[in-house]
Amino acid sequence: MSVASGLRVVPRSLFARNVLLLVALVAVSQVCAIAVLLHFIQAPRIERAAGAFANYIVALDTLLETTPPDARQTVLSRLDLRADLPAGASTAAPDSRLRFYQSYWRRTFIESLRRHLPPDMLVRWQSGDTTDDGQQRLWIRAHLSGEPRWLALPVPEAAHDDGLATALLLSLGLGALAFATAYVIQRHLNRPLAHLADAARLVSAGGEPGVLPTDGPTEIAQVSGAFNRMTAALKEADATRALMLAGISHDIRTPMTKLRLAMAMSSVPSTDAAFAASAEGYLDTIDTILQQFMDYAGSGAKETPVVGDLNALIANLAADFAGLGHEFALDLGEIEPFPFRPISMMRMLMNLMQNAVLYGVVGLEVRTWTDMNANTACVVIADRGKGLGGQDPEALKQPFKRGGGEGQPKGTGLGLAIVERIARLHGGTLELRAREGGGAQSCLVLPLSGDATH
CATH class of the missing domain: 1.10.287.130 (Signal transduction histidine kinase, dimerisation/phosphotransfer (DHp) domain)
Incomplete structure (x- = not known):
């Protein structure tokens, strides 16, 4: 994976990064705590228990091996001693992801028990689902009067539960509480930053x-x-x-x-x-x-927005220009009335149409439509003049920056800067583009949701 794609995995917002860092720290601390608990506390305890258990088994095996032949029947009736292993016995206890501690306990205990017992005393584990009474058993090969026998030792379920599972659940609960608290604190800290950005x-x-x-x-x-x-x-x-x-x-x-x-x-x-x-x-x-x-x-910031018909405003301006001998071809799509500052909007459209008249002269056109996906009104004012002349469209929107070359009309270079300010005041954008087939076009995108700046 490339560095760029790896960086995309990290959230961009400070809030998300802090929350992600907190989750990672809590998860790592919990994993480290569990690892330390199992390796340095539980493992030695299980080792000592297995050693003591092995001593008892060796003592019991010594006792059984010296049992007189005439007492064998009595011992067999008292202890579960079998010549053959049951079908469900295996060399290792089954693992369970849901009950990982029990699996860890069984595995560690059996391995430690094998180390403490003599090599000829084999150890097998039988799960409760393969026994008649549902109880788990350890099978150890002992010797009864010199003959090998399998000795069954029931393992009660309570032997696996020493409170560690409860402690782990409590630890996870405390981690979740710490995460929730930090989340609330981070939201509280992030709120004024969001207000500052707005x-x-x-x-x-x-x-x-x-x-x-x-x-x-x-x-x-x-x-x-x-x-x-x-x-x-x-x-x-x-x-x-x-x-x-x-x-x-x-x-x-x-x-x-x-x-x-x-x-x-x-x-x-x-x-x-x-x-x-x-x-x-x-x-x-x-x-x-x-x-x-x-x-x-x-800039018109103090003007109050009112709900108006943008197409009607454009049609009126086009009629005014037609009275001066400049005909604009109109292609007005359906745009629902929305809030805008009428004087500022008229000034903005008039500047763009005046630019088209001065610099384009011919091919004058105004198109409007609604972008339903973005919930915006789109206005394009185009001409068939000399176009942008290779100039940077963004630079033309700067104050006192004039377009055109020799023979073009003179001005202050504030027209597009005024349009840019009014468009941003309404929460919209202005983009200058070269027109396909020659000429230039000014593209306005205005939100319909009334997000004009107050």
Whole structure:
């Protein structure tokens, strides 16, 4: 097995790894405890019992061997002495996985007994299922008045049970209790980490996670406190940025308005119409750039999601573009109404459709459908322009990163960055792809379950 496949056996989560490590430690400790108990405690006890038992058997064999011939019948009537072994007797006791200690006891006792007895005194074991009374027996070859005979010695079931099985069950129960306790403790420790991960995902999507509790263990409380300070600093930075951009927009738009008014009241439009139109175009460009900065600063996180019809919104936008001379072919699949932020969603779709108009010009198309397996709405806005031009799609979504080459329309490079932020705000994704047959397409995937960030 390769290293990579071996690593896949180990769980990825810290919770699962800790639980697995705990189970392994408890199992190893139990196995080691049983091994130590059997090897250093039970084995010597069984050895001593077998030695004492062997001494009694040797003494009994000596007594039987010296029995007078006229007393043989009396001895045979008192003891179970047979000339032949019964059919069920065997050289070793049967093993049982369920009753492993009894099997270990029998095997160890018989082997030790054979070592202590003389070589001519053979030992055989007969299980209870082969006897008439259901009792287990040891058969030992003795000598009655010089003749070999098999002596039956019943082994009561109680001789195997010295409380070890109960001790083992109790040990396993304590191990299970330790595992359950550690599982509960680990879940308690893992809960604030899960909350921290959820809050981090919320921040990355542009949401506000709120204040994390800091009343847990010291180490986790320190991490939660640092996260709270970080989110507070980010919130303050966002507020400062929005205020600064709003101030810049206001301060710049005020003289722009005055400039428009001054141009309208001057004689420039009548004397040089081309210059006046060019100036008006520059003013419109500045106003558009300011609006894009404001859109990027205001991500729409404070807008409340409402249940809406995505297809209806797309159809309305397509009609607006058609009024400006840009026809989008619509292929709108069935999408159930779901919660989204209407203004942010309109801004996102409008940016993508505007990109298709500016960079694609022809082959404009919008397709929608529902992915039932993932419970998501899918939107594709495509064109037949020059495509991505070999550029990295992920890099194009970064702020101030512009696509296209010479002759392409100018802009701030914030359009796709705005779309990316709004898509993540709704719990969705944006992917840019080259379109089969030429051109480019923007693919939006939005959850239908209302998982938009609040």
